[in-house]
Amino acid sequence: MSYRLVIAGLALLVTLLFTASLFTGPAGLDIATSFDGLFLGSNEAARLVMQEIRLPRAILGAMIGATLGLSGAVLQGYLRNPLADPGVLGVSASASLGAVIAIYTGLSAAFALALPVLAMLGAIAAVMVIQTLAGGRAGTLTLILAGVAITSLAGAMTSLALNLSPNPFAAMEIVFWMLGSLTDRSMVHVWLSAPFMVLGWMMLAPLGRALDALSLGADAAQSMGVRLNRTQTLTVLGTATSVGAATAVAGAIGFVGLIVPHLLRPVVGSKPSRLLLPSALAGASLVLAADIAVRLIAPGRDLKLGVLTAIVGAPFFLYLVIRYRRMLT
Amino acid sequence: MTRLSVQNLSVDLGGQPTVRDVSIDFQAGGIVGLIGPNGAGKSTFLKAVLGLVPSRGKIVYDGKPLPEIDRHTLAHMTSYLPQDREIAWPLSVENVVALGRTPYLSTLSHLGTEDHAEIERAIALTDIAHLRNRTISTLSGGERARVLMARVLAQATPILIADEPVAALDPGHQIALLETLDALSSAGRTIIVSLHEIPLAARWCRRVVLLDRGSVVADGPPEDVLTHDHFAKVYGVRIHRTVTEDGLLVQPVARLPSPP
Numbered sequence: 001m002s003y004r005l006v007i008a009g010l011a012l013l014v015t016l017l018f019t020a021s022l023f024t025g026p027a028g029l030d031i032a033t034s035f036d037g038l039f040l041g042s043n044e045a046a047r048l049v050m051q052e053i054r055l056p057r058a059i060l061g062a063m064i065g066a067t068l069g070l071s072g073a074v075l076q077g078y079l080r081n082p083l084a085d086p087g088v089l090g091v092s093a094s095a096s097l098g099a100v101i102a103i104y105t106g107l108s109a110a111f112a113l114a115l116p117v118l119a120m121l122g123a124i125a126a127v128m129v130i131q132t133l134a135g136g137r138a139g140t141l142t143l144i145l146a147g148v149a150i151t152s153l154a155g156a157m158t159s160l161a162l163n164l165s166p167n168p169f170a171a172m173e174i175v176f177w178m179l180g181s182l183t184d185r186s187m188v189h190v191w192l193s194a195p196f197m198v199l200g201w202m203m204l205a206p207l208g209r210a211l212d213a214l215s216l217g218a219d220a221a222q223s224m225g226v227r228l229n230r231t232q233t234l235t236v237l238g239t240a241t242s243v244g245a246a247t248a249v250a251g252a253i254g255f256v257g258l259i260v261p262h263l264l265r266p267v268v269g270s271k272p273s274r275l276l277l278p279s280a281l282a283g284a285s286l287v288l289a290a291d292i293a294v295r296l297i298a299p300g301r302d303l304k305l306g307v308l309t310a311i312v313g314a315p316f317f318l319y320l321v322i323r324y325r326r327m328l329t
Numbered sequence: 330m331t332r333l334s335v336q337n338l339s340v341d342l343g344g345q346p347t348v349r350d351v352s353i354d355f356q357a358g359g360i361v362g363l364i365g366p367n368g369a370g371k372s373t374f375l376k377a378v379l380g381l382v383p384s385r386g387k388i389v390y391d392g393k394p395l396p397e398i399d400r401h402t403l404a405h406m407t408s409y410l411p412q413d414r415e416i417a418w419p420l421s422v423e424n425v426v427a428l429g430r431t432p433y434l435s436t437l438s439h440l441g442t443e444d445h446a447e448i449e450r451a452i453a454l455t456d457i458a459h460l461r462n463r464t465i466s467t468l469s470g471g472e473r474a475r476v477l478m479a480r481v482l483a484q485a486t487p488i489l490i491a492d493e494p495v496a497a498l499d500p501g502h503q504i505a506l507l508e509t510l511d512a513l514s515s516a517g518r519t520i521i522v523s524l525h526e527i528p529l530a531a532r533w534c535r536r537v538v539l540l541d542r543g544s545v546v547a548d549g550p551p552e553d554v555l556t557h558d559h560f561a562k563v564y565g566v567r568i569h570r571t572v573t574e575d576g577l578l579v580q581p582v583a584r585l586p587s588p589p
Binding site for chain 1: 376379380381399400401403404405407408409410411413415416417418419420421424425428429431432434436477480484
């Protein structure tokens with residue numbers, strides 16, 4: 001299949017799922033009312049549902065999905081490891097910790113924006129630690145180890161917050177938030193996170209050629225003119241900025257960044273540069289589809305998006321492990 | 330003309346001196362072969378010359394010191410075949426060879442006519458045209474080695490540095506590759522290779538540098554370097570050495586009794 005056809009097909013899929021997401025929800029609006037609510041706003045209730053609830057949800061779904069898919073493809077290429085995903089740097093975990101602190105201290109109850117802002121700060125802190133530990137000439141192994149260390153530390157602090165939580169409701173709220181969801185997000189969340197996600201994409205998108213060259217190892221890549229430090233810095237900062245912003249507004253949505261590049265390799269090939277754009281589009285499709293599914297599977301029960309992606313993603317991960325074991329033996 | 334001048338180069342790896350005070354000038358014309366036992370510092374020397382490991386001393390390309398040359402510019406001057414034949418993804422042979430054109434492409438540009446011509450030339454020189462649509466992971470070790478060499482040739486640089494380019498190749502392809510490198514050096518390229526195949530070094534290198542424990546033991550034409558004394562001292566082996574109509578023939582034959 002031609003590469004352009006794949007891109008066009010995926011772009012169409014994103015458009016369709018985005019539209020479907022706008023028309024899915026418990027309010028039971030018919031199509032005419034939905035259009036009215038979205039574009040004209042003559043019906044105040046429909047306007048509220050469409051513009052304040054469903055539109056930000058669909059926008060965030062698409063952008064977060066694109067972020068996870070793109071950063072997953074870049075990280076697998078940079079680390080030359082098919083099992084890498086955006087969580088590997090510890091950014092998701094530390095963004096989560098920031099959010100947990102906001103809930104735990106009651107800041108998020110006092111003003112809603114405290115949660116995404118603290119989550120972003122958590123992501124930034126993780127990046128600073130990673131760059132300090134793994135910056136300069138350090139290799140990919142140091143980067144992975146730094147990520148593991150940060151994930152463990154953030155996980156421990158999150159556990160501590162749960163352990164000492166002032167009341168069961170706070171603990172519940174922390175757990176529910178960590179499950180990952182797009183329910184009840186507003187345009188404020190879009191404005192808060194979108195610039196950072198776009199900034200992250202701008203850092204990750206031009207890395208294709210460097211990632212291709214890195215297929216032959218760091219030494220060969222450098223001899224072909226790749227500046228390793230710059231590539232690592234852009235990978236780390238781009239992932240942290242975009243994934244940090246995504247986690248800050250939606251919680252941790254696992255497995256998307258891991259799975260998407262694998263789904264696409266049989267279609268567009270293994271060359272890292274050819275995976276970037278398709279991964280962003282497929283990631284957007286996957287999160288939009290999953291977010292539609294959680295509304296259809298259990299209407300009114302608030303099934304969490306992160307739970308669904310994990311339930312689908314974990315068996316896929318197992319399948320990957322089995323496949324790689326077969327390749328090795 | 331001196332393309333690449335190395336003066337008093339020393340490298341420490343993990344606190345161990347691996348290359349000690351090595352000075353070599355490389356010119357065009359004739360393959361320069363780096364030989365020496367395992368751990369002599371051949372690979373480290375080559376990496377240091379490319380700025381891939383930190384070193385002390387002076388490395389000068391075309392009159393310009395290495396620290397003043399950025400990676401991109403250097404990639405237009407030298408290409409490098411690492412000893413490590415890592416390929417992370419199951420790419421097609423053609424894709425791997427095309428990677429050699431990386432220094433000539435910007436983020437959004439595509440392979441042009443000249444790029445395709447260099448890729449085709451490299452594919453022909455390494456005799457891999459019949460493999461071009463195969464996936465690299467399905468090839469034999471020798472075939473992979475030729476594909477990776479084609480990638481280096483496609484970079485089309487005035488200086489070519491290859492770490493054990495003939496290891497894993499069958500005799501036919503070993504000689505074919507050395508013929509190719511010899512022809513390139515006659516056409517004005519500077520070719521530096523490390524190798525363990527002493528008979529090939531004797532036959533194809535115009536100049537041989539013998540390294541041992543990080544230092545240069547001998548540097549000169551094969552007749553002067555590949556001597557009984559040097560092999561006894563550095564490798565602890567006895568050699569057969571004859572001059573035939575095909576040139577110098579050197580073959581290690583037996584280990585010498587270690588000195589008491």
